[in-house]
Amino acid sequence: MEKLNSKFSSKRFSDLMKAEFAVNKSNYIKLVIGVIGVFAAVALLISISAIIDINSLEHVSHLTGRSFEEAVKFKQSSHSNAYFGLSIVILSVGLTIIGSLTFSNLASKRQRISALMIPASQIEKFILRFIIYSIGGVISLLIGFFIGIGIIQIAYGGGALVINNITYYIEDFSISGTTAWILLALSGNSLYALGSSLWPKISWIKTWVIISAIEWLGAICLFFIASLHVVWKPFFMYLDDHIIGMIWTCIAALAIMNIACWVFAWVRYSKIQIIQRFMTK
Protein backbone atom coordinates (compact mmCIF):
# COMPACT_ATOMS: atom_id res chain seq x y z
CA MET A 1 0.00 0.00 0.00
CA GLU A 2 2.86 2.33 0.95
CA LYS A 3 4.62 1.50 -2.32
CA LEU A 4 1.43 2.21 -4.27
CA ASN A 5 1.03 5.49 -2.42
CA SER A 6 4.58 6.33 -3.42
CA LYS A 7 3.60 5.87 -7.08
CA PHE A 8 0.14 7.42 -6.95
CA SER A 9 -1.67 9.38 -4.28
CA SER A 10 -4.98 11.10 -5.01
CA LYS A 11 -4.13 13.91 -2.56
CA ARG A 12 -0.77 14.54 -4.23
CA PHE A 13 -2.32 14.30 -7.71
CA SER A 14 -4.94 16.85 -6.75
CA ASP A 15 -2.19 19.16 -5.38
CA LEU A 16 -0.24 18.67 -8.61
CA MET A 17 -3.27 19.54 -10.70
CA LYS A 18 -3.97 22.66 -8.61
CA ALA A 19 -0.32 23.73 -8.93
CA GLU A 20 -0.35 23.14 -12.69
CA PHE A 21 -3.47 25.25 -13.19
CA ALA A 22 -2.27 27.95 -10.81
CA VAL A 23 1.01 28.29 -12.71
CA ASN A 24 -0.20 27.78 -16.28
CA LYS A 25 -3.78 29.05 -16.00
CA SER A 26 -3.29 31.89 -18.47
CA ASN A 27 -1.68 29.57 -21.06
CA TYR A 28 -4.58 27.13 -20.88
CA ILE A 29 -7.14 29.92 -21.09
CA LYS A 30 -5.34 31.29 -24.17
CA LEU A 31 -5.30 27.81 -25.76
CA VAL A 32 -9.03 27.23 -25.19
CA ILE A 33 -9.88 30.74 -26.42
CA GLY A 34 -7.69 30.10 -29.49
CA VAL A 35 -9.48 26.81 -30.26
CA ILE A 36 -12.94 28.36 -29.79
CA GLY A 37 -11.83 31.41 -31.77
CA VAL A 38 -10.81 29.31 -34.80
CA PHE A 39 -14.16 27.46 -34.89
CA ALA A 40 -16.09 30.68 -34.25
CA ALA A 41 -14.21 32.48 -37.04
CA VAL A 42 -14.90 29.67 -39.52
CA ALA A 43 -18.56 29.51 -38.45
CA LEU A 44 -18.90 33.29 -38.80
CA LEU A 45 -17.32 33.35 -42.27
CA ILE A 46 -19.55 30.50 -43.44
CA SER A 47 -22.60 32.19 -41.90
CA ILE A 48 -21.85 35.48 -43.65
CA SER A 49 -21.31 33.66 -46.92
CA ALA A 50 -24.56 31.67 -46.42
CA ILE A 51 -26.59 34.81 -45.64
CA ILE A 52 -25.22 36.61 -48.73
CA ASP A 53 -25.94 33.52 -50.86
CA ILE A 54 -29.46 33.10 -49.54
CA ASN A 55 -30.25 36.79 -50.02
CA SER A 56 -29.20 36.56 -53.65
CA LEU A 57 -31.31 33.44 -54.28
CA GLU A 58 -34.52 35.32 -55.13
CA HIS A 59 -32.90 36.62 -58.30
CA VAL A 60 -31.60 33.26 -59.51
CA SER A 61 -34.05 30.65 -58.23
CA HIS A 62 -36.32 31.04 -61.28
CA LEU A 63 -33.38 30.29 -63.54
CA THR A 64 -32.63 26.90 -61.92
CA GLY A 65 -36.23 25.76 -61.95
CA ARG A 66 -36.17 25.08 -58.22
CA SER A 67 -38.62 26.58 -55.76
CA PHE A 68 -37.23 29.31 -53.53
CA GLU A 69 -37.56 27.10 -50.41
CA GLU A 70 -35.73 24.26 -52.13
CA ALA A 71 -32.96 26.56 -53.20
CA VAL A 72 -32.62 27.97 -49.68
CA LYS A 73 -32.43 24.48 -48.22
CA PHE A 74 -29.83 23.51 -50.79
CA LYS A 75 -27.68 26.55 -49.97
CA GLN A 76 -28.05 26.03 -46.21
CA SER A 77 -27.09 22.39 -46.63
CA SER A 78 -24.02 23.13 -48.75
CA HIS A 79 -22.77 25.76 -46.27
CA SER A 80 -23.36 23.43 -43.34
CA ASN A 81 -21.45 20.73 -45.23
CA ALA A 82 -18.60 23.20 -45.68
CA TYR A 83 -18.53 23.90 -41.91
CA PHE A 84 -18.61 20.17 -41.18
CA GLY A 85 -15.76 19.47 -43.61
CA LEU A 86 -13.62 22.35 -42.35
CA SER A 87 -14.30 21.30 -38.76
CA ILE A 88 -12.95 17.82 -39.46
CA VAL A 89 -9.75 19.43 -40.77
CA ILE A 90 -9.52 21.79 -37.75
CA LEU A 91 -10.19 18.93 -35.32
CA SER A 92 -7.50 16.76 -36.92
CA VAL A 93 -4.87 19.49 -37.13
CA GLY A 94 -5.88 20.85 -33.70
CA LEU A 95 -5.35 17.45 -32.11
CA THR A 96 -1.84 17.27 -33.56
CA ILE A 97 -1.00 20.81 -32.38
CA ILE A 98 -2.31 20.18 -28.87
CA GLY A 99 -0.49 16.81 -28.81
CA SER A 100 2.75 18.54 -29.74
CA LEU A 101 2.41 20.79 -26.66
CA THR A 102 2.33 17.84 -24.22
CA PHE A 103 5.96 18.11 -23.17
CA SER A 104 6.65 21.63 -24.43
CA ASN A 105 7.45 22.88 -20.93
CA LEU A 106 10.46 20.56 -20.80
CA ALA A 107 12.22 22.35 -23.63
CA SER A 108 14.89 24.13 -21.58
CA LYS A 109 17.16 22.96 -18.78
CA ARG A 110 15.56 25.44 -16.38
CA GLN A 111 12.09 24.15 -17.20
CA ARG A 112 13.17 20.53 -16.81
CA ILE A 113 14.68 21.25 -13.39
CA SER A 114 11.55 22.96 -12.17
CA ALA A 115 9.23 20.23 -13.54
CA LEU A 116 11.28 17.25 -12.37
CA MET A 117 11.90 18.60 -8.86
CA ILE A 118 8.20 18.88 -7.97
CA PRO A 119 7.62 16.30 -5.22
CA ALA A 120 5.17 14.09 -7.11
CA SER A 121 5.79 10.76 -8.80
CA GLN A 122 6.74 10.62 -12.47
CA ILE A 123 3.55 8.70 -13.27
CA GLU A 124 1.40 11.37 -11.61
CA LYS A 125 3.12 14.08 -13.64
CA PHE A 126 2.70 12.04 -16.82
CA ILE A 127 -1.00 11.26 -16.23
CA LEU A 128 -1.65 14.96 -15.66
CA ARG A 129 -0.09 15.78 -19.04
CA PHE A 130 -2.16 13.04 -20.69
CA ILE A 131 -5.37 14.38 -19.14
CA ILE A 132 -4.65 17.97 -20.14
CA TYR A 133 -3.29 17.48 -23.65
CA SER A 134 -5.23 14.44 -24.79
CA ILE A 135 -8.59 14.39 -22.99
CA GLY A 136 -8.60 18.15 -22.39
CA GLY A 137 -7.55 18.77 -25.98
CA VAL A 138 -10.42 16.67 -27.37
CA ILE A 139 -12.94 18.34 -25.03
CA SER A 140 -11.82 21.88 -25.90
CA LEU A 141 -11.94 21.10 -29.64
CA LEU A 142 -15.44 19.63 -29.29
CA ILE A 143 -16.57 22.69 -27.32
CA GLY A 144 -15.21 24.89 -30.12
CA PHE A 145 -16.96 22.74 -32.73
CA PHE A 146 -20.34 22.98 -30.98
CA ILE A 147 -19.97 26.71 -30.37
CA GLY A 148 -19.43 27.03 -34.13
CA ILE A 149 -22.64 25.03 -34.72
CA GLY A 150 -24.43 27.40 -32.33
CA ILE A 151 -23.22 30.42 -34.30
CA ILE A 152 -24.38 28.86 -37.58
CA GLN A 153 -27.76 27.98 -36.08
CA ILE A 154 -28.27 31.54 -34.84
CA ALA A 155 -27.03 33.09 -38.09
CA TYR A 156 -29.02 31.15 -40.71
CA GLY A 157 -30.50 28.09 -38.99
CA GLY A 158 -27.93 25.69 -40.44
CA GLY A 159 -26.71 24.19 -37.16
CA ALA A 160 -29.27 21.40 -37.22
CA LEU A 161 -28.02 20.43 -40.67
CA VAL A 162 -24.48 19.99 -39.31
CA ILE A 163 -25.85 17.69 -36.60
CA ASN A 164 -27.75 15.82 -39.33
CA ASN A 165 -24.46 15.51 -41.21
CA ILE A 166 -22.81 13.92 -38.19
CA THR A 167 -25.58 11.32 -37.78
CA TYR A 168 -25.62 10.74 -41.54
CA TYR A 169 -21.87 10.04 -41.60
CA ILE A 170 -22.06 7.79 -38.55
CA GLU A 171 -24.83 5.79 -40.23
CA ASP A 172 -22.97 5.73 -43.52
CA PHE A 173 -19.68 4.64 -42.05
CA SER A 174 -21.29 2.34 -39.44
CA ILE A 175 -20.07 2.19 -35.85
CA SER A 176 -16.85 0.41 -36.81
CA GLY A 177 -16.02 2.93 -39.53
CA THR A 178 -16.72 5.86 -37.22
CA THR A 179 -14.57 4.29 -34.48
CA ALA A 180 -11.75 3.91 -36.99
CA TRP A 181 -12.05 7.60 -37.98
CA ILE A 182 -12.06 8.72 -34.34
CA LEU A 183 -9.00 6.56 -33.58
CA LEU A 184 -7.28 7.92 -36.66
CA ALA A 185 -7.85 11.48 -35.43
CA LEU A 186 -6.67 10.54 -31.92
CA SER A 187 -3.56 8.90 -33.34
CA GLY A 188 -2.58 12.37 -34.63
CA ASN A 189 -2.69 13.54 -31.02
CA SER A 190 -0.74 10.59 -29.63
CA LEU A 191 1.89 10.61 -32.42
CA TYR A 192 2.58 14.31 -31.88
CA ALA A 193 2.62 13.79 -28.09
CA LEU A 194 5.30 11.15 -28.64
CA GLY A 195 7.16 13.61 -30.87
CA SER A 196 6.90 16.21 -28.11
CA SER A 197 8.48 13.80 -25.62
CA LEU A 198 11.38 13.21 -28.03
CA TRP A 199 12.01 16.82 -29.07
CA PRO A 200 10.07 19.33 -26.92
CA LYS A 201 11.35 22.36 -28.87
CA ILE A 202 9.42 23.25 -32.10
CA SER A 203 7.94 19.83 -31.72
CA TRP A 204 5.07 20.07 -34.23
CA ILE A 205 7.29 20.92 -37.19
CA LYS A 206 9.92 18.29 -36.31
CA THR A 207 7.28 15.58 -35.85
CA TRP A 208 5.51 16.61 -39.07
CA VAL A 209 8.76 16.43 -41.04
CA ILE A 210 9.59 13.00 -39.65
CA ILE A 211 6.09 11.56 -40.14
CA SER A 212 6.00 12.95 -43.68
CA ALA A 213 9.42 11.48 -44.42
CA ILE A 214 8.34 8.07 -43.08
CA GLU A 215 5.10 8.22 -45.09
CA TRP A 216 6.91 9.10 -48.32
CA LEU A 217 9.56 6.49 -47.72
CA GLY A 218 6.90 3.88 -46.94
CA ALA A 219 4.89 4.79 -50.05
CA ILE A 220 7.97 4.61 -52.28
CA CYS A 221 8.99 1.25 -50.79
CA LEU A 222 5.47 -0.13 -51.19
CA PHE A 223 5.29 1.06 -54.77
CA PHE A 224 8.71 -0.42 -55.52
CA ILE A 225 7.83 -3.80 -53.97
CA ALA A 226 4.44 -3.76 -55.67
CA SER A 227 5.99 -3.01 -59.05
CA LEU A 228 8.23 -6.06 -58.67
CA HIS A 229 5.71 -8.58 -57.42
CA VAL A 230 2.20 -7.51 -58.34
CA VAL A 231 0.62 -8.08 -61.71
CA TRP A 232 -1.45 -4.98 -62.27
CA LYS A 233 -5.05 -5.59 -63.19
CA PRO A 234 -8.30 -3.78 -62.47
CA PHE A 235 -8.97 -5.00 -58.95
CA PHE A 236 -10.06 -1.68 -57.47
CA MET A 237 -13.73 -2.55 -57.69
CA TYR A 238 -13.10 -5.14 -54.97
CA LEU A 239 -11.14 -2.82 -52.75
CA ASP A 240 -14.10 -1.42 -50.80
CA ASP A 241 -15.31 -4.85 -49.73
CA HIS A 242 -11.79 -5.82 -48.86
CA ILE A 243 -11.31 -2.74 -46.65
CA ILE A 244 -14.67 -3.24 -44.96
CA GLY A 245 -13.57 -6.77 -44.13
CA MET A 246 -10.39 -5.39 -42.60
CA ILE A 247 -12.00 -2.60 -40.59
CA TRP A 248 -11.69 -4.31 -37.20
CA THR A 249 -8.07 -5.11 -37.94
CA CYS A 250 -7.56 -1.41 -38.70
CA ILE A 251 -9.33 -0.42 -35.46
CA ALA A 252 -7.12 -2.81 -33.49
CA ALA A 253 -3.99 -1.49 -35.24
CA LEU A 254 -4.97 2.14 -34.59
CA ALA A 255 -5.81 1.43 -30.94
CA ILE A 256 -2.46 -0.33 -30.49
CA MET A 257 -0.66 2.55 -32.20
CA ASN A 258 -2.35 5.11 -29.91
CA ILE A 259 -1.47 3.12 -26.80
CA ALA A 260 2.07 2.43 -28.06
CA CYS A 261 2.70 6.16 -28.66
CA TRP A 262 1.70 7.04 -25.10
CA VAL A 263 3.68 4.10 -23.68
CA PHE A 264 6.83 5.18 -25.57
CA ALA A 265 6.23 8.78 -24.45
CA TRP A 266 6.01 7.51 -20.85
CA VAL A 267 9.23 5.49 -21.22
CA ARG A 268 10.99 8.54 -22.58
CA TYR A 269 9.52 10.83 -19.90
CA SER A 270 10.32 8.49 -17.00
CA LYS A 271 13.99 8.45 -18.02
CA ILE A 272 14.38 12.09 -18.87
CA GLN A 273 17.51 13.77 -17.51
CA ILE A 274 18.05 17.49 -17.41
CA ILE A 275 20.90 17.40 -19.87
CA GLN A 276 20.41 15.27 -22.94
CA ARG A 277 22.04 16.65 -26.01
CA PHE A 278 20.27 14.28 -28.40
CA MET A 279 16.61 15.08 -29.01
CA THR A 280 16.35 18.11 -26.77
CA LYS A 281 18.29 20.54 -28.92
Add this chain to the structure above:
Amino acid sequence: MISLKNVSYRYVGSKSDSIADFSMELSSGKIVGLLGANGAGKSTLLYLISGLLKAKSGDVDVNGYNPWDRSPEFLSQIFLVPEEIDLPAISLDAYVKAYSPFYPNFSEESLKEALFHFNLSSEIHLGALSMGQRKKAFLAFALACHTPVLLMDEPTNGLDIPGKSEFRKAVVKTMNDERTIIISTHQVRDLDQLLDHVTIMDNKGIKLDDSIANLQEKFVFGLAPVLPENGVIWSEPVMGGYAFMKMRTPDQPETEVNLEALFNYIYSNKQ
Protein backbone atom coordinates in the same frame (compact mmCIF):
# COMPACT_ATOMS: atom_id res chain seq x y z
CA MET B 1 23.62 11.70 5.24
CA ILE B 2 24.68 12.11 1.62
CA SER B 3 26.96 9.45 0.23
CA LEU B 4 28.48 9.00 -3.21
CA LYS B 5 30.56 5.90 -3.90
CA ASN B 6 32.70 5.59 -7.03
CA VAL B 7 30.29 7.70 -9.03
CA SER B 8 31.04 8.48 -12.67
CA TYR B 9 29.03 10.58 -15.09
CA ARG B 10 29.65 11.48 -18.68
CA TYR B 11 27.59 13.92 -20.73
CA VAL B 12 26.33 12.69 -24.09
CA GLY B 13 28.84 13.65 -26.76
CA SER B 14 31.67 14.25 -24.29
CA LYS B 15 34.89 12.28 -24.64
CA SER B 16 35.72 12.22 -20.94
CA ASP B 17 33.82 11.79 -17.69
CA SER B 18 32.55 14.96 -16.08
CA ILE B 19 32.90 13.15 -12.76
CA ALA B 20 35.12 10.07 -12.58
CA ASP B 21 35.09 7.47 -9.79
CA PHE B 22 34.01 10.15 -7.35
CA SER B 23 33.38 9.38 -3.67
CA MET B 24 32.34 11.56 -0.76
CA GLU B 25 30.27 11.47 2.41
CA LEU B 26 28.49 14.33 4.13
CA SER B 27 26.75 14.11 7.46
CA SER B 28 23.80 16.31 8.48
CA GLY B 29 23.97 19.62 10.26
CA LYS B 30 26.53 21.22 7.97
CA ILE B 31 26.68 24.12 5.58
CA VAL B 32 29.08 22.86 2.96
CA GLY B 33 30.82 25.05 0.43
CA LEU B 34 31.43 23.11 -2.77
CA LEU B 35 34.28 24.77 -4.61
CA GLY B 36 36.00 23.89 -7.85
CA ALA B 37 37.27 25.33 -11.09
CA ASN B 38 35.02 25.69 -14.14
CA GLY B 39 34.14 22.25 -15.44
CA ALA B 40 35.13 20.54 -12.20
CA GLY B 41 31.69 18.95 -12.06
CA LYS B 42 30.10 20.91 -9.20
CA SER B 43 26.73 21.37 -10.88
CA THR B 44 26.83 17.80 -12.17
CA LEU B 45 27.35 16.63 -8.59
CA LEU B 46 24.33 18.63 -7.41
CA TYR B 47 22.21 17.21 -10.25
CA LEU B 48 23.29 13.66 -9.37
CA ILE B 49 22.39 14.23 -5.70
CA SER B 50 18.98 15.60 -6.68
CA GLY B 51 18.19 12.80 -9.16
CA LEU B 52 18.19 15.03 -12.23
CA LEU B 53 21.00 12.99 -13.77
CA LYS B 54 21.64 9.25 -13.61
CA ALA B 55 25.15 8.15 -12.69
CA LYS B 56 26.91 6.02 -15.32
CA SER B 57 28.30 3.91 -12.49
CA GLY B 58 28.52 3.98 -8.71
CA ASP B 59 26.00 4.58 -5.94
CA VAL B 60 24.34 7.77 -4.78
CA ASP B 61 22.44 7.70 -1.49
CA VAL B 62 20.65 10.66 0.07
CA ASN B 63 19.15 9.99 3.50
CA GLY B 64 18.46 6.37 2.47
CA TYR B 65 16.92 7.24 -0.91
CA ASN B 66 18.29 6.54 -4.36
CA PRO B 67 17.78 9.97 -6.02
CA TRP B 68 17.30 8.50 -9.49
CA ASP B 69 14.08 6.80 -8.27
CA ARG B 70 12.69 10.33 -7.96
CA SER B 71 10.19 9.17 -5.37
CA PRO B 72 7.83 11.88 -4.11
CA GLU B 73 9.05 11.25 -0.53
CA PHE B 74 12.63 11.92 -1.59
CA LEU B 75 11.68 14.98 -3.65
CA SER B 76 9.79 16.47 -0.71
CA GLN B 77 13.00 16.27 1.34
CA ILE B 78 15.29 18.00 -1.09
CA PHE B 79 15.25 21.43 -2.70
CA LEU B 80 17.51 22.56 -5.50
CA VAL B 81 18.13 26.22 -6.23
CA PRO B 82 19.64 26.14 -9.73
CA GLU B 83 21.89 28.86 -11.09
CA GLU B 84 19.14 30.02 -13.45
CA ILE B 85 15.69 29.81 -11.98
CA ASP B 86 12.38 29.30 -13.74
CA LEU B 87 9.56 31.20 -12.05
CA PRO B 88 6.07 31.63 -13.48
CA ALA B 89 4.54 35.07 -13.92
CA ILE B 90 2.08 34.76 -11.04
CA SER B 91 1.82 36.34 -7.60
CA LEU B 92 4.13 35.04 -4.88
CA ASP B 93 1.04 34.17 -2.85
CA ALA B 94 -0.32 31.98 -5.69
CA TYR B 95 3.12 30.38 -6.12
CA VAL B 96 3.36 29.56 -2.43
CA LYS B 97 -0.20 28.17 -2.37
CA ALA B 98 0.62 26.01 -5.42
CA TYR B 99 3.89 24.47 -4.23
CA SER B 100 4.02 24.64 -0.42
CA PRO B 101 1.64 21.63 0.02
CA PHE B 102 4.40 19.41 -1.41
CA TYR B 103 6.80 20.30 1.41
CA PRO B 104 5.64 19.02 4.82
CA ASN B 105 8.01 21.28 6.78
CA PHE B 106 7.12 24.46 4.91
CA SER B 107 6.82 27.43 7.28
CA GLU B 108 4.90 30.57 6.40
CA GLU B 109 6.73 32.29 9.27
CA SER B 110 10.16 31.45 7.79
CA LEU B 111 9.04 32.70 4.40
CA LYS B 112 7.95 36.04 5.81
CA GLU B 113 11.22 36.32 7.73
CA ALA B 114 13.33 35.52 4.65
CA LEU B 115 11.33 37.95 2.52
CA PHE B 116 11.85 40.61 5.18
CA HIS B 117 15.60 39.91 5.10
CA PHE B 118 15.59 40.32 1.33
CA ASN B 119 13.53 43.49 1.58
CA LEU B 120 10.65 41.98 -0.40
CA SER B 121 6.94 42.25 0.32
CA SER B 122 4.83 39.10 0.48
CA GLU B 123 2.38 40.68 -1.97
CA ILE B 124 4.73 40.76 -4.94
CA HIS B 125 4.02 39.53 -8.46
CA LEU B 126 6.84 37.30 -9.69
CA GLY B 127 6.41 38.51 -13.26
CA ALA B 128 7.08 42.11 -12.26
CA LEU B 129 10.42 41.53 -10.50
CA SER B 130 13.99 42.06 -11.65
CA MET B 131 16.23 39.00 -12.03
CA GLY B 132 17.87 39.59 -8.64
CA GLN B 133 14.51 40.04 -6.92
CA ARG B 134 13.16 36.87 -8.52
CA LYS B 135 16.19 35.01 -7.20
CA LYS B 136 15.63 36.45 -3.73
CA ALA B 137 11.96 35.39 -3.79
CA PHE B 138 12.94 31.88 -4.90
CA LEU B 139 15.67 31.64 -2.25
CA ALA B 140 13.16 32.76 0.40
CA PHE B 141 10.76 29.99 -0.68
CA ALA B 142 13.58 27.42 -0.79
CA LEU B 143 14.70 28.29 2.74
CA ALA B 144 11.11 28.27 4.05
CA CYS B 145 10.53 24.72 2.79
CA HIS B 146 12.91 23.46 5.51
CA THR B 147 13.87 20.40 3.49
CA PRO B 148 16.54 18.21 5.13
CA VAL B 149 18.72 18.71 2.06
CA LEU B 150 19.07 22.09 0.38
CA LEU B 151 21.30 22.39 -2.68
CA MET B 152 22.21 25.76 -4.11
CA ASP B 153 24.10 26.35 -7.33
CA GLU B 154 25.70 29.82 -7.42
CA PRO B 155 22.96 31.27 -5.18
CA THR B 156 24.56 34.71 -4.90
CA ASN B 157 24.80 35.27 -8.68
CA GLY B 158 22.56 38.18 -9.52
CA LEU B 159 22.16 39.36 -5.91
CA ASP B 160 23.07 42.92 -4.97
CA ILE B 161 25.61 43.62 -2.19
CA PRO B 162 23.06 43.90 0.67
CA GLY B 163 21.29 40.86 -0.81
CA LYS B 164 24.43 38.75 -0.42
CA SER B 165 24.78 39.68 3.21
CA GLU B 166 21.06 39.09 3.84
CA PHE B 167 21.36 35.74 2.09
CA ARG B 168 23.99 34.64 4.63
CA LYS B 169 21.79 35.74 7.54
CA ALA B 170 18.73 33.98 6.12
CA VAL B 171 20.64 30.72 5.58
CA VAL B 172 21.97 30.74 9.15
CA LYS B 173 18.46 31.38 10.52
CA THR B 174 17.00 28.28 8.88
CA MET B 175 19.93 25.99 9.68
CA ASN B 176 19.56 23.15 12.16
CA ASP B 177 21.24 19.83 13.03
CA GLU B 178 18.99 17.79 10.72
CA ARG B 179 19.67 19.90 7.69
CA THR B 180 22.47 19.70 5.12
CA ILE B 181 23.03 22.72 2.92
CA ILE B 182 25.41 22.43 -0.01
CA ILE B 183 26.37 25.66 -1.73
CA SER B 184 28.27 25.42 -4.97
CA THR B 185 29.91 28.68 -5.93
CA HIS B 186 32.78 30.56 -7.48
CA GLN B 187 31.99 33.64 -5.40
CA VAL B 188 33.86 32.42 -2.33
CA ARG B 189 33.88 35.86 -0.70
CA ASP B 190 30.07 35.80 -0.64
CA LEU B 191 30.21 32.82 1.70
CA ASP B 192 32.61 34.29 4.25
CA GLN B 193 31.73 33.18 7.77
CA LEU B 194 28.76 31.17 6.53
CA LEU B 195 30.31 27.77 5.86
CA ASP B 196 31.29 25.24 8.46
CA HIS B 197 32.71 22.77 5.95
CA VAL B 198 34.60 23.12 2.68
CA THR B 199 34.86 20.62 -0.15
CA ILE B 200 37.17 21.47 -3.01
CA MET B 201 36.82 19.18 -5.98
CA ASP B 202 37.90 18.55 -9.50
CA ASN B 203 36.42 16.00 -11.85
CA LYS B 204 38.72 13.27 -10.57
CA GLY B 205 37.60 13.60 -7.00
CA ILE B 206 37.93 15.59 -3.82
CA LYS B 207 41.07 17.65 -3.35
CA LEU B 208 40.11 18.89 0.09
CA ASP B 209 37.26 17.98 2.43
CA ASP B 210 37.54 19.53 5.87
CA SER B 211 35.71 21.57 8.46
CA ILE B 212 36.38 25.28 8.82
CA ALA B 213 37.36 24.64 12.45
CA ASN B 214 40.07 22.18 11.37
CA LEU B 215 41.32 24.51 8.66
CA GLN B 216 41.59 27.34 11.18
CA GLU B 217 43.59 25.02 13.40
CA LYS B 218 45.94 23.97 10.58
CA PHE B 219 46.54 27.20 8.67
CA VAL B 220 47.10 30.88 9.22
CA PHE B 221 45.80 33.37 6.65
CA GLY B 222 46.94 36.94 6.54
CA LEU B 223 47.81 40.14 4.72
CA ALA B 224 51.20 41.79 5.15
CA PRO B 225 53.17 44.58 3.44
CA VAL B 226 56.18 42.26 3.28
CA LEU B 227 55.98 38.52 2.80
CA PRO B 228 56.85 36.66 6.07
CA GLU B 229 60.17 34.84 5.82
CA ASN B 230 59.23 31.46 7.23
CA GLY B 231 56.56 28.85 6.63
CA VAL B 232 54.62 30.55 3.80
CA ILE B 233 53.00 27.87 1.64
CA TRP B 234 51.05 30.19 -0.65
CA SER B 235 51.12 33.89 -1.42
CA GLU B 236 49.78 36.39 -3.90
CA PRO B 237 50.63 40.06 -4.41
CA VAL B 238 47.70 42.33 -3.54
CA MET B 239 47.28 46.11 -3.17
CA GLY B 240 49.71 47.20 -0.50
CA GLY B 241 51.51 43.88 0.03
CA TYR B 242 50.80 40.17 0.00
CA ALA B 243 47.98 37.81 0.88
CA PHE B 244 49.55 34.68 2.30
CA MET B 245 48.82 31.35 3.85
CA LYS B 246 51.12 29.37 6.14
CA MET B 247 51.03 26.35 8.39
CA ARG B 248 49.92 27.32 11.88
CA THR B 249 52.06 26.62 14.92
CA PRO B 250 50.38 26.07 18.32
CA ASP B 251 51.53 29.45 19.64
CA GLN B 252 49.86 31.38 16.79
CA PRO B 253 46.28 32.64 17.15
CA GLU B 254 43.61 31.22 14.79
CA THR B 255 42.59 33.38 11.85
CA GLU B 256 39.55 33.53 9.58
CA VAL B 257 39.83 31.11 6.65
CA ASN B 258 40.51 32.95 3.42
CA LEU B 259 38.61 30.65 1.05
CA GLU B 260 40.12 32.19 -2.06
CA ALA B 261 43.66 31.69 -0.74
CA LEU B 262 42.82 28.14 0.34
CA PHE B 263 41.30 27.35 -3.04
CA ASN B 264 44.29 28.74 -4.95
CA TYR B 265 46.70 26.88 -2.67
CA ILE B 266 44.87 23.58 -3.15
CA TYR B 267 44.63 24.03 -6.92
CA SER B 268 48.28 25.04 -7.23
CA ASN B 269 49.36 21.96 -5.24
CA LYS B 270 48.64 18.71 -6.98
CA GLN B 271 49.11 16.75 -3.75
